[in-house]
Amino acid sequence: MATSQPIALHFQSDPIRRVAGETIAGSVDLNIARAQEEHIEKLRIEFRGAITTQVTEQNPGRAGATHRAVVPLIHSDQVLWTQRSAVSAADSHHNISLAFQFKLPANLPPSFHCHDSANGHDESSPLCLQPRRTSCWSKKSLQQGWAGGWGGITRDRQLRQGIWGEYSRAAVTLSLPDLPSFPIATPIPCRLHIVTETKTMDRTERPEDKRGKPLFPVPPTESAKLHLKLQRTTHVWASYKLEHVKDTFDIQPVRNSSEDSQQRNVKAEWVPKKDSKDRGFWRRSVDLNTTFDFPFAPTTSTTNLAWNYKIQLIIPFPGLGNDLKIELPIHLGASASAPLPPPPISASGTSSLASADVLPAGTPPTLDRLSSSLSGTTLLG
Template identity: 30%
Template sequence: MPSNDGPLTLHFHDCTRVAGETIYGLVDIDVRAALEDGINQVCVTLCGTIHARLSVNIARTTVHKEQSIILFYTRLPLLSEDSDTLRFSPGEKTLSSPFQFTFPHDVPPSFHTRGKHHEGTIAYCIEVAGRKAGDVTARRQIRQLISLVPPASITQVAARECLTFPRESEWREYNTTKKVRRGILGSDSEARLKLSIPDLAAYPMSSDIPFVLRVETATEPMRKSGEAPLDKRRKPMFPAPPTESGQVGMHLHRRMEIHVGRQTSAAEDDFELDSRPSADTRVVVDEPQWVAGDRKGRGSWHRAVTFRGSLNLALVPTYSADYLSWKYSLRFVVRFPGKANEVELEVPICIHPSFECPPPPMEIPDPRSVDPKSHGNLELPAYVSHALRLAHPPTDSSHTGPIGRTTAVASGTLKITDEHTFLTSEDMIYTMTQGVARPGHLVIDISHDLITR
């Protein structure tokens, strides 16, 4: 779907991209309408940014610490005030300007988290801006976020094939056991979870991961009163194992750390996973078995149910850096009646990229054609407009921000005053390392504190 704002229309495929990939787009400019709006400059920009915010209490004072980092910032002019296009013939209306950008190879994946006392965003954006020469603020602007993941190595791509036909000898097993009881006066029963998954160091994102979950239970010691584990009301005795996949909680748990200066904040959240059935998926309920115990004729009923299925981890790969880091674990939860009778099995899991960086096409595709298939079903939480406003620099000739730690120099001019930093650049910005400018991705690091009482 094209995006437009007045005389500007952006044609760009909205799908998950891979770092290092070359992307293509097209901007239609209604030149006559642009001139009526006072626009004589149009440019398209691709940028990647990181924004982190923490709120900490220091001596009964809430201190808001924020940090913004520009990973890369590339601008391409499409229309200028001295362009011959502005002197078009009466029959001409629209100028179609194709563009292309190449993502750096070593940038982190898209990411977003937000809580009451923290916020972290890694965002990539393509932006089209139209302005009048000399103006700082754009009169027309189109902004489109891009989901980005790192490229997969040959080994990581091969891991997807291993998941298609995993060998039984190459599975890893986890288990946990917990005592459960029906009430305060009840005796202890037992519940056990056993999980088997392919034995891999990391698991590819957006791929079906097969699993086998076995739930085993044993009743409290009792005398055998029948040929089945049923109570006086002819209902299954406690603890009855689940017999449907919907009765088993499957979650992907994420632990995050956000760093701003010397401050660190930890956060956690959960993503519910659905068991994706296949032709061989089934729920197997074993026949109850009576296991004799002591010499007094007491014993317990043992029951077991096995679930076979697959999970799809459509989240960004595990990542760790100085400013943001996150890791995952699988959680399987079975709830039995009664208080605190949840049996939980948590397994650390590392998610890695699963898509190679696609080579440039033989022919430049037309962005106005049907969208190609996305590289993966990467679903990210909605970005916050406030975070984007802080994280993304305006595509103006001057970038203004409060001074904090500034370690950057541009191919244009860097001017520092007592209140603001004005950064002027037309193309790529450079990193300052011990007074020496070199090409880089980490361009600007601006930190500032906001204090509220």
């Protein structure tokens, strides 16, 4: 490819999404004539990656102290060309393509960036995903329609519509595929079973008030009325300082169609008390199915940076403090595996780079507030 600049950098494939263990390949186009005009004697490409953490210690009445830590992960370089390199007469006044390859370590942490503006914490790690065999298998199973077991957690509490009066009751069961880790950027089915029971009343009382409105508490009949959040806790070590940063992200359903929402037994059912046939309560139950995904960096722990997640589901009910909440720790895993390595590079100045890396299938995950310290940089010597 002709270029008016002395140097141009190209990657074989998408340089944004990388997978630990794969090979990054590309080429540098060098305009020989321009390089000679600018007295370029050597062309070297460097590959660097590190985990960088920073914690600012706030001291009232005194200047804050900043603690930093850097853990190198990748440090590699290749000399692609020197003035002594053999160049044919035909290429001496044109461009030559200089191929390069870098192998990503298999144990690289995933991409991550976090900043706490209030306390001056800043953390980042390189741009890649760390594949696990179980996560890749889980992704395929979920994409084909989950047919395995389910794991659930149940929470219930007493509710009161006003300040005084008897208590009602609400319970919810959150069920997810029974997996040790959930692949990121992959639709995950979720089942919700919600049950509400009115306060104790006489059998002659109806489940609706005089205006035909269902008695408190009424279960939600649409998943859109629920509040699903993902909470992330980041643990940062810089020098001898340890700090924690918490972030909360709203999770939206992947799709919201009639197939995703099923209702059952919405009609009130009378349940008599054991000691009295004339006293009891009205019960309603609803089943909701929805699908969501987590476009965030996989759960990771390193020497100076670690983060974990938990799901928070909130079911709102009228009245002060009546919301029903479920919190469930969740482990996120990488959803891509390393592609096959590209063919061996040819001698310097002769590679056409006809083959490209095979990228993992699917849409690249949107890693939150992504900032990478991993880069390919062309240096002149």
